[in-house]
Amino acid sequence: MMTPRKHGRRSDETRSPSERTDEPSARLYVGMHPADVADDINRAPAAEQSKLFAVVDDDTKPGVLAELERLGNTDILEELSDTELSRILGAMAPDKAADLVSQFPEQQSERILKLMAKEESAEVRDLLKYEEDSAGGIMTPDVVAMKRDQSVGDAIEAIAYLENDEPFFQANVIDEDGVLVGNVDIWELLREKDRSRPLGELAHTDFVSVSAEIDQEEVARIMGKYDLNVVPVVDNAGRLVGRITTDDAIDVIQEEASEDIFRLAGSDDIELEDTSVWRTCLARLPWLMVTLFGGFIVSVILKYFHAHLSGGETEAGRRTLVLAAFVPTVLAMGGNTAIQSSTLVVRSIAVGLMRGRSLVRILLKEMSVGAVMGSFCGIVITLWVRFLTGEPAEAAHGVILLPFHMGIIVAIALFLAMTFAAVFGAFVPTVLHKMRIDPAVASGPFVTIATDVFGLVLYFIVTVVLVGIFARF
Secondary structure: OOOOOOOOOOOHHHOOHHHOOOOOOOOOOOOOOHHHHHHHHHOOOHHHHHHHHHOOOOOOHHHHHHHOOOOOOHHHHHHOOHHHHHHHHHHOOHHHHHHHHOOOOHHHHHHHHHHOOHHHHHHHHHHHOOOOOEHHHHOEOOOOEEEOOOEHHHHHHHHHOOOOOOOOOEEEEEOOOOEEEEEEEHHHHHHOOOOOOEHHHHOEOOOOOEEOOOEHHHHHHHHHHOOOOEEEEEOOOOEEEEEEEHHHHHHHHHHHHHHHHHHHOOOOHHHHOOOOHHHHHHHHHHHHHHHHHHHHHHHHHHHHHHHHHHOOOOHHHHHOOHHHHHHHHHHHHHHHHHHHHHHHHHHHHHOOOOOOOOHHHHHHHHHHHHHHHHHHHHHHHHHHHHHHOOOOEEOHHHOEEOHHHHHHHHHHHHHHHHHHHHHHHHHHHHHHHHOOOOOOOOOOHHHHHHHHHHHHHHHHHHHHHHHHHHHOO
16 A cells, blocks of 8 residues: 655655654754654654754644644643734635634633634634534635626636635525525536626525534545535525535544544544553543443342352262353353444444334344354354263252253253344344433443343253253153
């Protein structure tokens, strides 16, 4: 796989920060792309990051600060004065500036906004009104808006005088009230021979737009579905307020994917940016404590049924209780099956494949899958039990269990545990999604706990019932 190369002179001083021993020079990042500079600073020790950022030229600092990891820029931001911050933020894209301003305490944010130019400050304030994870929170207010009665010639001339820092591919057409009524690709404007033609006649009215209030994940899904390079954002009245571009959608996809993966594992995506052992423990420990609590429940159940099956402290009970050796196997198989099922459902929800699907149909499918896998694994484990236990074993109250009997018990228990796990693993995220709760939040540790507890209960219920049946024959 080829990696992208950014052309530009790079001296020996641009070695990895860990390899540099002298003070950074002003020539350190000459000719480098801001994203490469940010990557170099992100990989540097925390003590060096502020020094490295200080030697970046003033024109490049806004781009570098926008690319720095959220936690990696904390120390750098603290070293900058409010005046410096206002200057840098004023040169950044409004959406990137709003993301940084939201990290400051309220009083400092207000001071910085007052130091910024009035127009730039107003744009950032407007963006801060929206939730961080909403379409309004990731959009940029830099849009190209033309009136529908404006001619093609006037539109082309107006574009020449625009001061937008970011490139654009289409002009949005609005009515007298600012309501979005269509859009026109720039290349269509340039190809139109009749320069007196009104934009309202040329505009596409079957456009796709998103509300400023919807979740950013939904925006990324819509852009992927319709292959959009840019999508306009409108308020509740349909007025054009901004736009979201492909680079924003890519950032959202990466962010949401990381968040879901870490939540499924019982952690937090803060670990990607933070090397602190303490913060990592704080992210993982709450979920591990939940899992530990589930382990307490499992231990109580195990103790109760062990006493019941083994006849307490009798000699028969101490001699052989081979069935207990398969408890970890049943729990592990059930847990893995549940995680597979819940991961599939969470991912389907994330990419929009769960729309319109019936909960009953989803559960019936997972029940069938769990039953088939449980049957196959049950047959395999029956053969293994026969190999492992070549002689009859004595259970509680003198009941003699043949290897075939033990294989049947473990196989049926495994079948039921895997079937339950597949259904439950799909049920939890589906219900949470319908309740408008992020399914990734509880689809990891909670599913694991539930499958362990119920898998163990099913295992011992099957054991008690079948041992009783075998005792009669």
